Amino acid sequence: MDLDFTDDQTALRDTLRTFFGKESSTAAVRAAEPLGFDAALWRKVVDLGLAAIAVPEHLGGGGAGFVELAIAAECLGQSLAPVPLIEAAVANDLLASLSDAGSSSSGARDARLESLTARAVAGELLATLALRPATGDLARLVPAGAVADLVAVLRGDELLLLRQPDRGPATPGGAVHNLGALPLADCPVDTEHALVLARGPAAVRAYRRALSRWELLTGAALFGLGSKALGIGVDYVMQRKAFGVLIGTFQTIQHRLADNAIALDGARLLAYEAAWAQDENLPTADTSATMAFLFAAETAFKTASEVLHFHGGYGYTLEYDIQLYFRRAKAWSLVAGDSRAAYARLAHHVFGTAQAQAPAPAPAPAERAG
Amino acid sequence: MDFREFDELASHREAACAWVEAHVRPEWVEEQRRSGTHQTAELHTLLARDGILAADWAPEYGGSGVDPGFARAVFDELGRRGLACDGWSTTSMVLRTIEHVGTEEQKREYLPAALRGDRLIALGYSEPDSGSDVAAAKTTAVRDGDEWVINGQKMFTSTAQLCSHVFVLARTDPNVPKHKGLSMFLVPTDSAGYDIQPIHTLGGQRTNATFYADVRVPDSARLGGVDGGWGVMHVALVHERSASSPGSDGGSLVRDLAAWARTARRPDGTTVLDDPLAAERIGRMAVDEEVTRLLALRNRWRAQKGDLPGVEGSMWKLFATEAAQRHSSNILDILGPEGVLAPDAAGAPAGGRFEEGFRAAVVGTIYGGTSEILREIIAERHLGLPRNR
Numbered sequence: 001m002d003l004d005f006t007d008d009q010t011a012l013r014d015t016l017r018t019f020f021g022k023e024s025s026t027a028a029v030r031a032a033e034p035l036g037f038d039a040a041l042w043r044k045v046v047d048l049g050l051a052a053i054a055v056p057e058h059l060g061g062g063g064a065g066f067v068e069l070a071i072a073a074e075c076l077g078q079s080l081a082p083v084p085l086i087e088a089a090v091a092n093d094l095l096a097s098l099s100d101a102g103s104s105s106s107g108a109r110d111a112r113l114e115s116l117t118a119r120a121v122a123g124e125l126l127a128t129l130a131l132r133p134a135t136g137d138l139a140r141l142v143p144a145g146a147v148a149d150l151v152a153v154l155r156g157d158e159l160l161l162l163r164q165p166d167r168g169p170a171t172p173g174g175a176v177h178n179l180g181a182l183p184l185a186d187c188p189v190d191t192e193h194a195l196v197l198a199r200g201p202a203a204v205r206a207y208r209r210a211l212s213r214w215e216l217l218t219g220a221a222l223f224g225l226g227s228k229a230l231g232i233g234v235d236y237v238m239q240r241k242a243f244g245v246l247i248g249t250f251q252t253i254q255h256r257l258a259d260n261a262i263a264l265d266g267a268r269l270l271a272y273e274a275a276w277a278q279d280e281n282l283p284t285a286d287t288s289a290t291m292a293f294l295f296a297a298e299t300a301f302k303t304a305s306e307v308l309h310f311h312g313g314y315g316y317t318l319e320y321d322i323q324l325y326f327r328r329a330k331a332w333s334l335v336a337g338d339s340r341a342a343y344a345r346l347a348h349h350v351f352g353t354a355q356a357q358a359p360a361p362a363p364a365p366a367e368r369a370g
Numbered sequence: 371m372d373f374r375e376f377d378e379l380a381s382h383r384e385a386a387c388a389w390v391e392a393h394v395r396p397e398w399v400e401e402q403r404r405s406g407t408h409q410t411a412e413l414h415t416l417l418a419r420d421g422i423l424a425a426d427w428a429p430e431y432g433g434s435g436v437d438p439g440f441a442r443a444v445f446d447e448l449g450r451r452g453l454a455c456d457g458w459s460t461t462s463m464v465l466r467t468i469e470h471v472g473t474e475e476q477k478r479e480y481l482p483a484a485l486r487g488d489r490l491i492a493l494g495y496s497e498p499d500s501g502s503d504v505a506a507a508k509t510t511a512v513r514d515g516d517e518w519v520i521n522g523q524k525m526f527t528s529t530a531q532l533c534s535h536v537f538v539l540a541r542t543d544p545n546v547p548k549h550k551g552l553s554m555f556l557v558p559t560d561s562a563g564y565d566i567q568p569i570h571t572l573g574g575q576r577t578n579a580t581f582y583a584d585v586r587v588p589d590s591a592r593l594g595g596v597d598g599g600w601g602v603m604h605v606a607l608v609h610e611r612s613a614s615s616p617g618s619d620g621g622s623l624v625r626d627l628a629a630w631a632r633t634a635r636r637p638d639g640t641t642v643l644d645d646p647l648a649a650e651r652i653g654r655m656a657v658d659e660e661v662t663r664l665l666a667l668r669n670r671w672r673a674q675k676g677d678l679p680g681v682e683g684s685m686w687k688l689f690a691t692e693a694a695q696r697h698s699s700n701i702l703d704i705l706g707p708e709g710v711l712a713p714d715a716a717g718a719p720a721g722g723r724f725e726e727g728f729r730a731a732v733v734g735t736i737y738g739g740t741s742e743i744l745r746e747i748i749a750e751r752h753l754g755l756p757r758n759r
């Protein structure tokens with residue numbers, strides 16, 4: 001057991017915190033609205049190699065893992081950075097693993113896939129992932145769909161890679177105005193411009209795995225968002241007065257902030273456990289990712305909305321930053337669908353079969369002596 | 371990072387299991403449940419006889435040399451089978467406190483006898499008028515020559531019905547701020563003027579009110595300095611909070627419910643788990659349980675590194691008990707009308723464990739620091755918000 005970062009991971013976190021703090025001030029976040037994409041910042045993120053940090057070195061990536069990506073996602077979340085780092089990292093990882101598998105197995109090398117993968121990993125192309133299977137010839141509300149050159153999407157039992165010839169970081173298109181100021185767009189599934197990445201169960205498996213990686217990284221980002229919202233809340237209640245005292249002395253406010261602080265610690269532990277489980281290829285990796293995502297989503301939203309509430313009327317104005325966090329806390333998770341349905345699916349994954357791996361037992365507090 | 375927890379007791383589990391198998395009588399579990407006394411005298415005698423109580427103690431105070439890992443594994447195994455040793459838990463907290471703040475004479479007087487199984491000590495902190503604000507205790511101890519005369523009443527003196535002593539928090543100076551005028555005494559329960567009345571609880575556990583009318587104890591029964599009681603209590607508290615060990619698994623109601631939901635059928639033939647309304651709640655509980663486990667894991671990680679759990683221990687306790695309470699209520703809802711069936715009712719799901727668990731979960735957020743008190747601690751020490759008590 002080791003719940004601490006390595007020295008390298010700590011250094012990465014410090015670097016990225018500073019980087020995103022400087023490059024993605026709330027002024028920059030506001031300036032990037034409503035599209036929610038900052039092309040100059042994206043260039044810098046690509047130059048740092050962040051979107052390919054977990055891609056193996058022999059494919060041009062950084063050779064690190066999901067713990068490092070989760071660190072990046074956490075820092076992105078803290079600063080609401082308007083760049084589709086999570087989507088690109090997950091899509092790059094998907095392309096890299098498929099391209100790697102193709103070149104190492106039966107010799108069914110696909111030169112087109114290898115070249116697109118190489119260009120995505122190098123940051124020349126921006127790849128993303130549709131979070132739901134395509135219906136008919138449309139992938140609906142794809143995150144980063146308005147700025148991506150490539151979109152991975154499942155249709156039936158085919159995993160497709162769409163090229164978007166007239167969209168990309170320099171030429172956004174199809175963006176729809178939305179709560180979270182996300183570069184969401186519907187993406188036409190144009191088979192002429194599509195590459196079949198995989199078919200049958202292998203396609204579904206690869207897609208599921210990519211989705212769970214998106215979940216864990218978005219969980220880490222939502223944790224980052226929530227922890228920053230909590231910090232904003234603590235600062236605010238320690239300067240605003242009512243009835244002659246700081247509102248931070250009121251017990252209702254203190255207790256609600258305390259509850260959020262605990263939940264955020266839980267969200268952090270879940271996110272990094274899920275990242276570690278991916279890196280270790282554990283059978284529980286997917287359920288861990290879903291847990292991290294659902295819990296972080298709920299916690300980030302609760303924290304941001306309560307902190308907004310503790311701003312009183314100012315919280316409702318556009319001038320105060322908390323609204324930026326509040327909107328994204330809801331939108332970042334909602335693009336994956338209604339969480340209650342996800343909880344129900346999770347129950348089946350955790351407990352659906354008699355052999356299902358239940359989480360290891362925790363000490364039962366109610367059994368302690370009073 | 372590595373979230374895998376190495377079971378440091380793995381090498382002792384088999385022997386511990388064999389010990390329990392050889393000595394524990396299954397009816398003790400039912401007996402504890404029925405009587406509400408979460409301590410079994412016969413079991414305690416055996417634990418003492420085989421040196422298990424005395425495993426982690428220096429030989430000059432009665433230490434047995436038994437491997438402490440084996441002893442912990444035995445207690446884990448007892449817990450797993452639903453056998454509590456509450457009386458020993460409070461006793462060993464007090465013994466550790468004696469070890470830290472007691473005089474040499476006190477160590478020789480209390481430690482060997484307790485490790486032989488001849489002493490059990492209950493905690494006498496709470497009173498009718500003070501629990502959370504424990505420093506507001508009104509029980510008094512007044513010096514009379516070489517003796518102290520104790521008067522007052524304690525509430526919730528759990529397991530005192532089996533105890534030889536109560537560890538009593540008493541006011542020795544009424545004229546100073548409340549924290550500064552307290553002292554701690556080890557009061558024998560066979561003292562003249564001591565009395566005990568049972569208190570029965572919603573979860574079935576029996577606790578007590580204890581009464582002190584001109585109870586006389588020698589000055590050697592005072593633990594720590596005169597008016598130094600608040601500091602002594604804090605030493606004891608540290609030993610309480612570090613109690614969360616990896617194996618102390620009381621069994622998870624959520625896992626039991628999930629097992630039930632997988633096979634139990636609704637009238638239309640579908641399983642309960644197929645019902646999305648039930649599944650959603652079960653999924654939510656699974657996430658809460660994992661958060662609880664991780665917060666506890668973090669405490670153990672800190673302990674392994676030699677840090678005191680501090681505010682993180684409070685975070686775990688608050689989250690765990692609040693979640694357990696939500697779950698026990700949701701579980702009954704999912705069971706539907708049969709959820710009301712008690713352990714002795716025919717056809718009660720899981721033998722009534724859920725109904726009983728629902729009643730028992732209530733106390734988690736009350737004793738060992740109420741949720742509100744823990745939120746105060748977290749707001750103040752973790753978030754740096756102003757203290758308001």
Ligand SMILES: Cc1cc2nc3c(=O)[nH]c(=O)nc-3n(C[C@H](O)[C@H](O)[C@H](O)COP(=O)(O)OP(=O)(O)OC[C@H]3O[C@@H](n4cnc5c(N)ncnc54)[C@H](O)[C@@H]3O)c2cc1C
Pocket residue numbers: 369370492493494495496499500501502503525526527528529571575577733736737738739740741742743746759
């Ligand atoms: C089964 C059981 C076993 C126990 N065993 C023992 C034992 O062995 N020895 C022992 O000494 N005690 C024992 N206790 C007592 C236990 O520690 C107290 O019940 C607990 O500390 C709460 O104190 P109280 O009951 O006086 O409630 P109170 O302190 O009166 O609290 C009542 C309510 O007010 C809230 N409250 C209090 N202060 C604040 C505040 N500052 N801000 C906001 N809200 C506040 C509380 O959270 C609670 O909800 C036991 C209790 C039970 C139920």
